[in-house]
Amino acid sequence: MRALFLYCLSLSASVWAQSSAVDAYVASESPIAKAGVLANIGPSGSKSSGAKAGVVIASPSSTNPNYLFTWTRDSSLVFKALIDQYTLGLDTTLRSEIDNFVSAETAQQQVSNPSGSVSSGGLGEPKFNIDLSAFTGAWGRPQRDGPALRSTALITYANWLIANGNASYVSSTLWPVIKLDLGYVVSFWNQTGFDLWEEVSSSSFFTTAVQHRSLREGAALATALGDTAAAQYTTQAANILCFLQSYWNPNGLYMTANTGGGRSGKDANTALASIHTFDAAAGCDAVTFQPCSDKALSSLKVYVDAFRSIYTINSGVASNAAVATGRYPEDSYMGGNPWYLTTAAVAEQLYDAIIVWKRTGNIEITSISLAFFQQFSSSVTTGVYASSTTTYSDLLAAVQTFADGFLVINAKYTPSGGGLAEQYSRSNGAPLSAADLTWSYAATLTAFGARAGVVPASWGASGLTVPSSCSTNSGGGGGVGTVSITFNEFATTVFGENIYLTGSIDALQNWSPDTALLLNTDNYPTWSITLNLPASTTFQYKFIRKFNGAVTWESDPNRQFTTPASGSSVINDSWR
Ligand code: NOJ
Numbered sequence: 001m002r003a004l005f006l007y008c009l010s011l012s013a014s015v016w017a018q019s020s021a022v023d024a025y026v027a028s029e030s031p032i033a034k035a036g037v038l039a040n041i042g043p044s045g046s047k048s049s050g051a052k053a054g055v056v057i058a059s060p061s062s063t064n065p066n067y068l069f070t071w072t073r074d075s076s077l078v079f080k081a082l083i084d085q086y087t088l089g090l091d092t093t094l095r096s097e098i099d100n101f102v103s104a105e106t107a108q109q110q111v112s113n114p115s116g117s118v119s120s121g122g123l124g125e126p127k128f129n130i131d132l133s134a135f136t137g138a139w140g141r142p143q144r145d146g147p148a149l150r151s152t153a154l155i156t157y158a159n160w161l162i163a164n165g166n167a168s169y170v171s172s173t174l175w176p177v178i179k180l181d182l183g184y185v186v187s188f189w190n191q192t193g194f195d196l197w198e199e200v201s202s203s204s205f206f207t208t209a210v211q212h213r214s215l216r217e218g219a220a221l222a223t224a225l226g227d228t229a230a231a232q233y234t235t236q237a238a239n240i241l242c243f244l245q246s247y248w249n250p251n252g253l254y255m256t257a258n259t260g261g262g263r264s265g266k267d268a269n270t271a272l273a274s275i276h277t278f279d280a281a282a283g284c285d286a287v288t289f290q291p292c293s294d295k296a297l298s299s300l301k302v303y304v305d306a307f308r309s310i311y312t313i314n315s316g317v318a319s320n321a322a323v324a325t326g327r328y329p330e331d332s333y334m335g336g337n338p339w340y341l342t343t344a345a346v347a348e349q350l351y352d353a354i355i356v357w358k359r360t361g362n363i364e365i366t367s368i369s370l371a372f373f374q375q376f377s378s379s380v381t382t383g384v385y386a387s388s389t390t391t392y393s394d395l396l397a398a399v400q401t402f403a404d405g406f407l408v409i410n411a412k413y414t415p416s417g418g419g420l421a422e423q424y425s426r427s428n429g430a431p432l433s434a435a436d437l438t439w440s441y442a443a444t445l446t447a448f449g450a451r452a453g454v455v456p457a458s459w460g461a462s463g464l465t466v467p468s469s470c471s472t473n474s475g476g477g478g479g480v481g482t483v484s485i486t487f488n489e490f491a492t493t494v495f496g497e498n499i500y501l502t503g504s505i506d507a508l509q510n511w512s513p514d515t516a517l518l519l520n521t522d523n524y525p526t527w528s529i530t531l532n533l534p535a536s537t538t539f540q541y542k543f544i545r546k547f548n549g550a551v552t553w554e555s556d557p558n559r560q561f562t563t564p565a566s567g568s569s570v571i572n573d574s575w576r
């Protein structure tokens, strides 16, 4: 503990300076961020002309990148932040914005789009035009976090309305919309879809976590309204909670972001999942990945550390101090840079953790979270430290300093006018990509809120346990089991040339040509392979030729297939 004490003593002057720097950033940036959010909401937001009432544009940027669309994920996260401010009494002026959002989402749900109609999967469509017409261009669809996030925002509002004597509006207007989204989650949670970064088609931790949350609070609301759908929400929530545990990497000690994608799996996905499923009443529960849980803290450290050596602007920073973070270390989108919203999310997770440690009056260190805490004191050991101990107070102060450090970095790279783009340059910190990203502003506001001790309403995470046996049998059918799939590819080849298969899921080697699967020539010129693949799973694939070390891919687009819930299938393709 002496080491920790000296560490704190030596830091105390700079800590004080840093904390007042954050205070100054909070003071200057809060009104700018709030105005930045409102400017991007139709019909009267100053930067969102053409957007229908209640429609959130992702950013006013219309070229490189064109973000002048409305994403269900961004809009729902933004409105959850506004609904929290309204329902917690922090800003009573937001009522008409919220009611506009309800109307916009009610209409948007009914818009048929390339993912389907309202009753055939259309709720998984990631983005729409800002007049609420369907976006019909190519895109990574479906994305199955949207309905869950939207229902969470609306349920928060519904619960407040019921508590404030307006249950009839909830029953007549809000509940039908919420129920469509919850029905979507029930039907599709065990099917793959694109992750929140719109790139990897597989299961994804963030998506699974927010789906779980939505069904828990949906079940409670259904019960309050006397709707018997509550039972199926609870049943599927238990199954989802089971599945959620399977993302844990017990060797790396972090939640792997995606089941596919062929990456390290270190990703802001998991910190975002933690803050957007935060429930202070659940304490440091690891099963629901609460911000102060050992698994969430360990994941956070692994994620943050992945950015220490890859961004020039992080060079020279002490190995236990805050750095700028991005979506995931392998990212190359717009050059693969730090993002304001991911760096803010790290701070927010830590502030949420502090909120709970203060409430419970202790900090528990387990073998899983030990490395996280040893960043602040190399001599600290596992155990439960009560608030009366110096270990507790020293660690609390050290984590606060660490958290503030992430906001100081965002502050450093916020331009003088306070505008927040999507990213800032990994080499010099200059703002990059979409300007005035609504989500950057909202993420900044919620991080500031957590720093100030703002606690969003509980969603029922407290006391949940993982069922002893897991079932993935939802409305969409399917299961954790595998099905036998035979791939036949008609391809004439020259001597020494071979045909291989690779694709978007682990079992197909995650698009790696090096480890692609060799087909057999038992029925040449048809090449074949039979594989056990996960049931009820959509994946993409291609065949490749290898000859003398050269790899030739089939032409675009990728081939796609959805495995059946049970049994077997044969796929017949020809080289193209
Ligand atoms: C646009 C998506 O919004 C972004 O998340 C993705 O990284 C790029 N497309 C590249 O796939």
Ligand code: NOJ
Pocket (backbone or CB within 6 Å): 058, 067, 071, 073, 074, 196, 197, 198, 439
């Ligand atoms: C790209 C991000 O990856 C995605 O998460 C977001 O929804 C869109 N941009 C719009 O902001």
